[in-house]
Amino acid sequence: MRRFDLRRIGLGVAAPLLAIVVALLLTTLILLAAGDPVVAVWQVLFKAPLPRQMVAIVNEATVLYLSAVAVAIGFKMNLFNIGVDGQYRVASFAAAVFAGQHFLPGWLNIIVSLLVAMATGALWALIAGLLKVTRGVSEVIATIMLNYTATYLVAYLLKGAAVKVEGSNATSTAVLAEDSRVPGISLEWLLGTPRQVYGLIVLAILVGVAYWFVMNKTRFGFDLRATGASESAAVASGVRVKKMVIVSMVMSGAAAGLVGMPLLFGQDYAYGDTVQSGLGFAGIAVALLGRNNALGMGVAALLWGYLNQLSNGLQIGAGVSDRLVLIIQGVIVLSVVIAYELVRRAGLRLEQRRVATELAAQASPQAEEVAA
Known part of the structure; x- marks a missing residue:
C-alpha cells in the first residue's frame, strides 16, 4: 500500500514537471524558428x-x-x-x-x-x-x-x-x-x-x-462528478441527469x-x-x-498573471512582441494536456502490472495445491 501511495505521488509530481519541460522545449524551438533571441526572452x-x-x-x-x-x-x-x-x-x-x-x-x-x-x-x-x-x-x-x-x-x-x-x-x-x-x-x-x-x-x-467542499464533500458533488464520468452509470444509480445539467x-x-x-x-x-x-x-x-x-x-x-505582467517587458528587454506570451500560454496548456495524458496512461499500465503480479502470486499456491 505504501509503495502504491509513493508511486501515485511520484506520478502526480511527474505530470507538471513533464509539462514544464515540454513547454520550455517547444517554446524554445518556436523562438529559434522565428529567429528571436532565446536567452534574452527567458x-x-x-x-x-x-x-x-x-x-x-x-x-x-x-x-x-x-x-x-x-x-x-x-x-x-x-x-x-x-x-x-x-x-x-x-x-x-x-x-x-x-x-x-x-x-x-x-x-x-x-x-x-x-x-x-x-x-x-x-x-x-x-x-x-x-x-x-x-x-x-x-x-x-x-x-x-x-x-x-x-x-x-x-x-x-x-x-x-x-x-x-x-x-x-x-x-x-x-x-x-x-x-x-x-x-x-x-x-x-x-x-x-x-x-x-x-x-x-x-x-x-x-x-x-x-x-x-461542494465537489468533494457533498452528495451533490458526487452525483455531479459521477454524471460527468458516466452518464449511463449515473442514470442507473438514480441520478436525474437533466436536473444535474440545469443545476450545474x-x-x-x-x-x-x-x-x-x-x-x-x-x-x-x-x-x-x-x-x-x-x-x-x-x-x-x-x-x-x-x-x-x-x-x-x-x-x-x-x-x-505572472506571464501577462512580465510580457510588458519583452519588447524593451528582448526586442520581441509581447504577443509571444500568448504563444507561450497556448503551448503550456497543450503541454499540460499532453503530459497529464501520458502520465495517466503510464499510471494505468503500472497499475495493470501490479494487479497482474498480485493475481499471479495468489494463483501460484493454488496451482501447487492442485498439483499435490
Whole structure:
C-alpha cells in the first residue's frame, strides 16, 4: 500500500514537471524558428517581478481564478461552458447599474449587488442549460452564440444607462459612491509598494473553498462528478441527469457572475465600454492548467498573471512582441494536456502490472495445491 501511495505521488509530481519541460522545449524551438533571441526572452520572463508587478499578478489571478472556477463546475459535469465571457459581461453590467443607483447604503449595497451579479449570470447560463435538456442543443454552440448576444445586448443597454461625464468621451454607468467601494488590502509593509490587492480577493478564496467542499464533500458533488464520468452509470444509480445539467449550468453561471466584481468594486467603480474582455476564455485555460482542482487553479491563475505582467517587458528587454506570451500560454496548456495524458496512461499500465503480479502470486499456491 505504501509503495502504491509513493508511486501515485511520484506520478502526480511527474505530470507538471513533464509539462514544464515540454513547454520550455517547444517554446524554445518556436523562438529559434522565428529567429528571436532565446536567452534574452527567458531572462525577461524568468526575472523576479517588481513589487508593483507582484500586486498586479495577485489582482489578475483573483479575477482569473473566479473565471476558472466557473468553467470547472461545468467541466466536472462534462459540460463545456464556453459562455463565461458573456455571463460575466451581463452580470457586471447588471450589478453596476444596480449598485450605481445607491438604493442601499454602503456594504449592504455591495452585498446585494453581488447577489444581483450571481443571479444575472445564473439566468444567462440557464438559457444554454434549457436548450440542451429540452432541444438537445450543444452547450458549446449555445454558449458561444450567447457570448455574442451578451456583447451586443450590453453595448445596446449601456447607451441608455450611460452617465455623461463632463470632459470625457468614455461611456459608462454611474460611478459608485465611496461607501459602495471595497477597499483594497495594503501590502506596503511587506512589498514596499502603495499598490493594493483587491479587497474581494477574500471572495475568490471563499468561492474556492465552497467549490472544493461542494465537489468533494457533498452528495451533490458526487452525483455531479459521477454524471460527468458516466452518464449511463449515473442514470442507473438514480441520478436525474437533466436536473444535474440545469443545476450545474446555473451554478457555473452564478460563479461567472462574480468574475467582474473585483474590477467593479475595487478598480473601475463603473461598467463602461473599456471593460476588460477575454476573461472567460482565459478561465478555460486556467481551469485546464489547474486540472479543475481548487488549489491547482489558484497556482495556474498566478502563473497566468505572472506571464501577462512580465510580457510588458519583452519588447524593451528582448526586442520581441509581447504577443509571444500568448504563444507561450497556448503551448503550456497543450503541454499540460499532453503530459497529464501520458502520465495517466503510464499510471494505468503500472497499475495493470501490479494487479497482474498480485493475481499471479495468489494463483501460484493454488496451482501447487492442485498439483499435490
